[in-house]
Amino acid sequence: xxxxxxxxxxxxxxxxxxxxxxxxxxxxxxxxxxxxxxxxxxxxxxxxxxxxxxxxxxxxxxxxxxxxxxxxxxxxxxxxxxxxxxxxxxxxxxxxxxxxxxxxxxxxxxxxxxxxxxxxxxxxxxxxxxxxxxxxxxxxxxxxxxxxxxxxxxxxxxxxxxxxxxxxxxxxxxxxxxxxxxxxxxxxxxxxxxxxxxxxxxxxxxxxxxxxxxxxxxxxxxxxxxxxxxxxxxxxxxxxxxxxxxxxxxxxxxxxxxxxxxxxxxxxxxxxxxxxxxxxxxxxxxxxxxxxxxxxxxxxxxxxxxxxxxxxxxxxxxxxxxxxxxxxxxxxxxxxxxxxxxxxx
Amino acid sequence: xxxxxxxxxxxxxxxxxxxxxxxxxxxxxxxxxxxxxxxxxxxxxxxxxxxxxxxxxxxxxxxxxxxxxxxxxxxxxxxxxxxxxxxxxxxxxxxxxxxxxxxxxxxxxx
Numbered sequence: 345x346x347x348x349x350x351x352x353x354x355x356x357x358x359x360x361x362x363x364x365x366x367x368x369x370x371x372x373x374x375x376x377x378x379x380x381x382x383x384x385x386x387x388x389x390x391x392x393x394x395x396x397x398x399x400x401x402x403x404x405x406x407x408x409x410x411x412x413x414x415x416x417x418x419x420x421x422x423x424x425x426x427x428x429x430x431x432x433x434x435x436x437x438x439x440x441x442x443x444x445x446x447x448x449x450x451x452x453x454x455x456x457x458x459x460x461x462x463x464x465x466x467x468x469x470x471x472x473x474x475x476x477x478x479x480x481x482x483x484x485x486x487x488x489x490x491x492x493x494x495x496x497x498x499x500x501x502x503x504x505x506x507x508x509x510x511x512x513x514x515x516x517x518x519x520x521x522x523x524x525x526x527x528x529x530x531x532x533x534x535x536x537x538x539x540x541x542x543x544x545x546x547x548x549x550x551x552x553x554x555x556x557x558x559x560x561x562x563x564x565x566x567x568x569x570x571x572x573x574x575x576x577x578x579x580x581x582x583x584x585x586x587x588x589x590x591x592x593x594x595x596x597x598x599x600x601x602x603x604x605x606x607x608x609x610x611x612x613x614x615x616x617x618x619x620x621x622x623x624x625x626x627x628x629x630x631x632x633x634x635x636x637x638x639x640x641x642x643x644x645x646x647x648x649x650x651x652x653x654x655x656x657x658x659x660x661x662x663x664x665x666x667x668x669x670x671x672x673x674x675x676x677x678x679x680x681x682x683x684x685x686x687x688x689x
Numbered sequence: 690x691x692x693x694x695x696x697x698x699x700x701x702x703x704x705x706x707x708x709x710x711x712x713x714x715x716x717x718x719x720x721x722x723x724x725x726x727x728x729x730x731x732x733x734x735x736x737x738x739x740x741x742x743x744x745x746x747x748x749x750x751x752x753x754x755x756x757x758x759x760x761x762x763x764x765x766x767x768x769x770x771x772x773x774x775x776x777x778x779x780x781x782x783x784x785x786x787x788x789x790x791x792x793x794x795x796x797x798x799x
Contacts, residue, residue, distance in 0.1 A: 555762030
């Protein structure tokens with residue numbers, strides 16, 4: 345299994361180094377200037393519809409495109425005390441959706457408690473699942489737990505074939521993913537009228553933009569059902585963000601400049617107006633608040649005036665906050681747009 | 690190194706508008722319409738373009754349509770098969786001219 349940037353001692357393990365690289369003089373316009381030219385800066389949130397909780401960096405995989413440098417040797421994990429602060433903050437709002445991510449969020453000791461509490465508050469809960477976690481011995485009842493609590497599973501599967509999937513996510517991950525998807529299907533996930541939602545996530549396995557979501561979804565459905573008997577609800581196409589391990593891949597493979605130019609040239613004002621940070625608040629494993637999971641990984645704090653820790657959560661002040669931007673944001677505004685819920689236009 | 694082809698020249702394609710903007714605009718409007726989703730999908734059209742790029746041996750087109758095929762969701766296996774289609778037609782085109790050769794041989798021989 346590949347090592348994290350941190351374990352390799354790679355300078356890009358540092359958020360500051362990533363921001364320095366992203367902000368270095370380049371032929372493309374700085375993102376904030378591009379937004380200003382489109383009449384979209386300063387960009388403000390329009391409310392909070394999604395309460396996204398990143399419970400930590402521990403993961404049983406080390407995917408090459410991971411924007412969080414997660415892996416088995418990472419120890420950052422959300423504590424029960426911070427999880428309780430999340431639930432307390434959530435209870436004081438009517439935010440409809442709780443989106444739990446990581447690392448492999450299910451491997452956090454407080455994951456199931458968070459799910460139970462959020463569901464008890466009547467919120468829709470999403471689990472960003474790497475699929476292989478469902479096959480781990482101690483997690484053998486995970487699928488049933490998710491089904492019992494009607495948790496939406498958002499599962500990573502970059503392609504409907506092994507070569508591309510394993511190149512991005514690790515040796516034999518495709519086979520394990522198919523096995524896990526079969527398990528979820530047997531529980532009713534992805535099946536019409538079951539109410540158990542199984543959505544897949546496609547990230548390109550290389551330095552290129554994702555295909556059109558509807559077209560690729562149709563191919564995924566046809567190929568996965570034909571060859572593996574797998575069914576699912578929706579496919580979300582997500583552009584790889586030029587940060588962390590994907591940034592390291594871009595630089596090492598000599599694709600960084602062309603990829604950034606590709607993103608900048610594909611800037612879509614409609615996608616820029618619909619970016620997910622405008623309706624999301626992202627909570628880090630240590631309780632710090634961010635505009636999105638990508639800003640969290642770059643340690644880009646909320647702009648002054650907004651509370652910066654879950655213990656100070658204040659929905660009114662967060663709802664109209666100014667969004668912190670840097671050049672990685674081009675990843676969300678290229679082409680059809682990209683968000684944790686796929687294309688935005 | 691001096692070469693006739695420079696990868697960065699692809700980005701200068703629109704310089705061709707400078708000589709005759711009207712013709713350029715007409716070409717681009719036609720080009721965009723050709724590659725829009727129609728009876729064939731955008732993905733299928735990109736695969737055809739990739740094959741044709743190999744047939745006409747245009748390095749700019751090969752770069753552009755390799756990227757385009759990936760971004761339409763095609764994989765290397767499909768793209769390789771598309772190139773083989775171009776190869777088969779090019780090879781077949783040579784071979785079928787052998788009939789002309791045989792006609793001439795027959796004409797000239799006792």
